[in-house]
Each structure stands twice: as structure tokens, then as C-alpha cells.
Amino acid sequence: MPLIRNTTPTAEPHALDERKPAELLATGSDEERWIAVRNAAETPEALSLLTRALSVERVPRVREAMFTALAKIATPESASVALPYLRSEDAGLRTQALDALRAMPASAAEHLSGLLDDSDPDVRLLACEIARALPTDDASRVLGELLESETNSNVCSAAIEVLAETGDAASLPILARCAARFSDDPFLAFAVKTASGRIGSSER
Amino acid sequence: MIDPPQMTEDEFRRLAEFLYRRTGMVFTESKRYYVERRVWERIDATSSSSFSIYFAYLRSEVRDEVEQLINAFTVNETYFYREDHQLACLTTDLLRERVATKRPGDPIRIWSAPCSTGEEPYSIAIWLLENWKDVDTYDIEIVGSDIDTRVLEAATEGIFGKRALMRLSSEVIARYFHELDDERWQILDDLRQSVRFSRVNLVETKETRPQGRFDVIFCRNVLIYFDDESRRVAAENLYENLLPGGYICLGHTESMSRISPLFEICRYSEAIVYRRPEELRRAR
Numbered sequence: 001m002p003l004i005r006n007t008t009p010t011a012e013p014h015a016l017d018e019r020k021p022a023e024l025l026a027t028g029s030d031e032e033r034w035i036a037v038r039n040a041a042e043t044p045e046a047l048s049l050l051t052r053a054l055s056v057e058r059v060p061r062v063r064e065a066m067f068t069a070l071a072k073i074a075t076p077e078s079a080s081v082a083l084p085y086l087r088s089e090d091a092g093l094r095t096q097a098l099d100a101l102r103a104m105p106a107s108a109a110e111h112l113s114g115l116l117d118d119s120d121p122d123v124r125l126l127a128c129e130i131a132r133a134l135p136t137d138d139a140s141r142v143l144g145e146l147l148e149s150e151t152n153s154n155v156c157s158a159a160i161e162v163l164a165e166t167g168d169a170a171s172l173p174i175l176a177r178c179a180a181r182f183s184d185d186p187f188l189a190f191a192v193k194t195a196s197g198r199i200g201s202s203e204r
Numbered sequence: 205m206i207d208p209p210q211m212t213e214d215e216f217r218r219l220a221e222f223l224y225r226r227t228g229m230v231f232t233e234s235k236r237y238y239v240e241r242r243v244w245e246r247i248d249a250t251s252s253s254s255f256s257i258y259f260a261y262l263r264s265e266v267r268d269e270v271e272q273l274i275n276a277f278t279v280n281e282t283y284f285y286r287e288d289h290q291l292a293c294l295t296t297d298l299l300r301e302r303v304a305t306k307r308p309g310d311p312i313r314i315w316s317a318p319c320s321t322g323e324e325p326y327s328i329a330i331w332l333l334e335n336w337k338d339v340d341t342y343d344i345e346i347v348g349s350d351i352d353t354r355v356l357e358a359a360t361e362g363i364f365g366k367r368a369l370m371r372l373s374s375e376v377i378a379r380y381f382h383e384l385d386d387e388r389w390q391i392l393d394d395l396r397q398s399v400r401f402s403r404v405n406l407v408e409t410k411e412t413r414p415q416g417r418f419d420v421i422f423c424r425n426v427l428i429y430f431d432d433e434s435r436r437v438a439a440e441n442l443y444e445n446l447l448p449g450g451y452i453c454l455g456h457t458e459s460m461s462r463i464s465p466l467f468e469i470c471r472y473s474e475a476i477v478y479r480r481p482e483e484l485r486r487a488r
Contacts, residue, residue: 002340003329003398004311031483038409038440061443061466068436096465103432132225136263165222166263168256198214 021045025053033062041069051081060092067100079107086115086126098126105133116142121152128158132165139166144174153182157191164195172196211240215255219243222263226270227428228435228462229277242276274428277457282323284330284364285371287424290453291331293474294420298451299336302419311343313418315445317404318426319348322359323368325399326391328422330372330380347415349404356401362391407434412441419447425455427463439464446480453477 019028021043024036037053040046046069054066070078085097101108108130115127124146131139143159143166150156156178163171179192211219216239220231231239243258250269252258262269285291302312316325325348332339350356365387369377381389390396404411406426421442427435442452443466452467453475454460460467460478467478 002342002344003332003395004343004345005398005400038444064464064466065440068433068440071433071436074433099432099436103436105432136260165218168260194214198218200214 021049025049030059030062033057033059034065037062037065037069041072046073047077047081050078054081054085060096063093063096067096068103071100071103074104074107076107076110079104079111083111083115086123087120094122094126098129101130102133105130109134112142116146121155124150124152124155125158128155128162131159132162136166136168139163140168140171144171147174147178150178153185153188156182156188160188160191160195164198167195167199169199171199175199211236211243211255215259216240219259222259223273224459224462227274228459229274229428229457230459231457239277242273245276246273271429281367282320283368283370284323284327286323286327287456288327288331288371289474290422290424290477291327291335293453293472293477294328295332295336296474297472298420298477299338302449302451303338303342306342308341309343311345313345313347313416313420313447315347315349315415315418315421317347317349317406317421317423318352319350319355319359319401320352321355321364322348322362322391322399322401323364324348324422324424325359325401326362326380326395329395329399330376333380334376346399347418348399348401349415350401351403351405353403356403359399359401360396362396363388364391365389406438406441409437409441409444412445415445417447417450418445419450421446421450421452423452423454425458427454428458435463439466443467443480448480448483450480451477452479 021036021040024032025040028036033053037050040049043049050066050069054063057063057066067082070082079101082097082100085093086101088094088097112127112130112134115130116124118124118127128143128146131142133139134142140163143163147156147159147163150159160175160178163175167175175192175196179189182188216233216236219239223229223231243255246269247255247258249272250258250261252261262273299312306312314328316328319325325346329346332344348356348359350359363384364381369381369389377389380392380395382392383389402415404415406412406423407430423442427438430438439460443464446452451470452460454477461469466480468481470477470479
């Protein structure tokens with residue numbers, strides 16, 4: 001039979017490296033940095049290592065592993081390491097930071113009120129996605145509050161999109177008031193109509 | 205008894221978008237009837253009085269309701285040649301590309317994880333023996349792994365009932381099994397001994413790394429059960445376990461695009477699969 005059974009121990013894809021994680025992260029190849037990051041999540045100095053390494057890393061897959069390590073640590077402190085990257089000019093980096101924060105919803109929630117109050121509308125917009133991970137009632141409440149006063153239509157659109165999933169009958173008048181405030185914005189009118197349709201359809 | 209739910213288009217989209225974000229499962233409008241039937245079962249089982257109440261219950265993730273709904277979708281039943289379009293893709297496309305840079309006698313490693321009671325890794329072995337003309341040219345190693353040691357014991361034993369064999373022709377059964385009695389068949393010893401089984405938790409890097417690197421991984425209907433953090437870790441583990449250019453096959457409703465940006469999507473006539481990109485030397 002051409003099929004073989006390999007009973008000998010298989011070599012690990014990555015043998016242990018004697019160098020310290022900090023050294024590997026500073027001077028290693030892409031592969032070595034990837035492994036160092038994935039091993040670092042378990043160590044006591046992980047946060048300081050990741051904070052420093054993330055600020056200089058340029059290879060997306062190594063950055064991805066860094067954000068996963070932060071999500072695995074899952075503390076308000078590890079979430080705070082990811083937060084500044086929500087302001088990055090690099091869309092890929094912003095998305096990686098957002099995905100990591102969504103993967104540690106309880107830790108990210110500790111920062112949510114500050115993010116929803118941020119002076120940068122792009123940060124408020126991304127914060128709406130973090131709110132999606134909250135329990136349904138909490139998500140609807142914080143996004144409803146945001147919608148009552150938000151002046152940026154893109155942020156409103158993001159909040160409305162989440163409310164289409166989390167909202168209930170109490171969300172409908174908030175959506176209507178938002179649409180009225182932006183009566184000259186056809187996209188927002190469409191978004192409100194869609195969200196209200198989904199909520200109303202489910203509430204019947 | 206409550207009336208069966210008449211899911212509106214809005215309700216279907218609300219549910220489909222939630223499931224995609226939460227699990228990576230993709231349901232298009234063409235699956236609406238299928239989805240409605242399963243949701244109805246869960247609405248009934250949870251005594252929810254409307255879609256709205258059930259959806260709020262689902263989102264709250266109490267009592268593992270997301271897992272219960274996934275179970276309703278995935279049919280927790282395994283049998284030989286399940287989703288055989290992926291096996292066809294394996295022999296027509298994936299292995300053709302994998303061997304392009306291999307020499308005769310080189311190893312080809314295939315991993316079935318999770319393998320449950322062994323139907324999938326044995327299916328891969330039988331499919332290759334039956335359908336791949338180059339099967340004698342390379343050293344093909346098949347490994348089956350699961351977190352549950354009880355199913356691994358059953359897999360090693362290789363005894364199956366009629367239902368597990370329902371997709372196999374009588375000729376194939378005669379070639380690769382011997383009949384124990386009217387209800388049970390055992391994989392022939394040669395074939396049984398050609399598949400290695402190991403206990404592995406896909407989110408534990410120290411357990412996945414010793415499995416080595418593979419040309420093709422079958423990882424069907426398991427990532428959908430993980431939360432976002434575990435799914436990211438599992439995806440990175442699987443990435444490490446693939447050779448550069450190696451492929452990973454997920455379940456037919458699953459999408460790696462929602463889970464991780466590490467893989468490339470590959471569309472073949474028989475299946476959509478994902479690939480670990482070939483490594484490039486890049487400046488840091």
C-alpha cells in the first residue's frame with residue numbers, strides 16, 4: 001500500500017530558539033519574529049514586549065500574531081495597547097486593531113465610553129463595532145445615546161448598522177429622530193429605513 | 205404550540221449577518237428554507253414566542269445557544285465520503301499543485317483535524333487509492349487528530365456501521381473493509397495501520413506544533429464553534445502546520461475570510477479552499 005504510517009516523532013515546525021524573545025523581535029527574520037510573538041503571549045513580560053514590537057513591526061502577518069497575542073492576554077491593559085492603532089493611517093492596521101479588540105470584548109468594553117466620546121469621528125465609528133460585542137440591551141443603549149447627539153453622519157451610519165442587529169422597539173424613535181436631523185442625507189435615510197425594517201419586522 | 209416562523213427577508217438577513225460575524229458561516233438567500241427550518245426547531249426548543257425573542261436569546265449567548273444552532277445546521281453526523289466534492293478537489297487540483305515541486309518518493313502529508321471516529325481520514329485514504337493516479341509515486345502520510353480520546357480509540361479500531369458506509373459502493377466496501385457481522389465492518393488492517401491518530405486541541409500551540417507541517421489540512425465544522433479569540437489562535441496554529449503553499453479545507457458553510465487574513469482564497473471548480481501563501485523575502 002502506498003500510504004505510509006510515520007511512527008517516528010515528527011519534527012516541530014519551529015524548534016526552540018535559545019535567543020530571548022526581545023532579541024528575536026528586534027533582530028529576527030519574519031518567521032523568527034512570528035514565532036517569538038506567538039511564544040511571548042505566555043510570558044510575564046508579554047505586554048511590554050508586544051507594545052514595543054508592535055510599534056515597529058511592518059509585516060502584516062507578524063502584526064496579526066501580535067494582535068492575537070494581545071487578544072489572548074485579554075485584559076484592559078492589553079486592550080489599551082491595541083487602542084492607538086485605531087487611529088492609524090494604515091487601513092489594514094486599523095482593521096487588525098479593531099478585530100483584536102472585538103476578540104476581547106470584555107476588556108475592550110472598559111474603554112468603550114472614552115472611544116465613543118473621542119474627538120476623532122473615525123475612532124467613534126470603529127467604537128460602534130466594538131459596541132456590537134456588548135450584551136444586546138447595553139449595545140442598544142450606548143448606541144442610542146450616541147445617535148441622539150452624534151453630528152457625524154458616517155458615525156451615525158455605523159451605529160445604525162449595529163442597531164439593525166441589536167435594536168428593539170425602543171430603538172425605532174431614536175432612529176427616526178436621527179433620520180430627521182440628517183434629512184438631507186439620502187444614505188442615512190436609507191440606513192434608517194433598512195434598520196427600522198429589520199427591527200420592526202422582528203418586533204411584529 | 206406556536207406557529208412556524210415566517211421569516212421575513214429582513215429577519216433572514218439579520219440572522220445571516222450575525223451568524224457570519226459570530227461563526228464565519230455563510231448563508232445566502234438560496235439557503236433560506238434550510239435556515240428557516242433549523243431556526244424554527246430552535247425557537248420551538250427554547251420556547252421562544254417570536255423570532256425577535258429568539259434572536260435576542262441567541263445574541264445573549266446563554267446556555268450555548270449559538271452552539272445549539274450550529275449543531276442544527278451542521279448535522280453532527282459523520283460518514284465516509286461526506287462532502288466528497290472536496291475530496292475531488294484534493295485529487296484534481298490541490299495535489300496536482302502540491303506535487304509540482306516534489307520528486308517521486310517525496311512525502312505528502314495530509315491532516316484531518318478534527319477526525320472524530322475516523323471516517324474522514326479513512327475516506328481520504330480510500331479516495332486517494334481509488335482516484336489518484338500518482339498515489340504510488342509519493343509517500344503519503346495521513347494523520348487524524350481530535351481532542352476527544354474516546355473517538356480516537358474508536359477511530360483506531362476502525363469499525364463502522366451501515367450508516368457510515370452509505371456513500372460507498374459495494375465494490376469499495378469489499379476492497380477496504382471486512383465484514384464482522386450483518387451490521388459492522390472493519391477497515392482492513394493495512395489501511396487501518398496506515399493512518400496515524402493523535403490527540404490534539406487546535407487552540408493549544410504546544411499540541412499542534414508537534415504534528416509537523418502538512419500539504420493539506422481538512423478542518424471542517426470546528427472553527428465555527430470557537431469564540432473570536434480561540435478562532436484567531438487556532439487559525440494561526442493551522443497556518444504554522446501548513447507548508448508554504450499548503451491548503452486548508454473548511455466546511456461548506458465556513459469562511460476563513462471572516463476568521464483570519466493569513467490565508468489566500470482559492471476557487472476551484474469543486475470547492476473553495478484556502479492556502480498559506482508562499483513565503484516571500486520582505487524587508488521589515
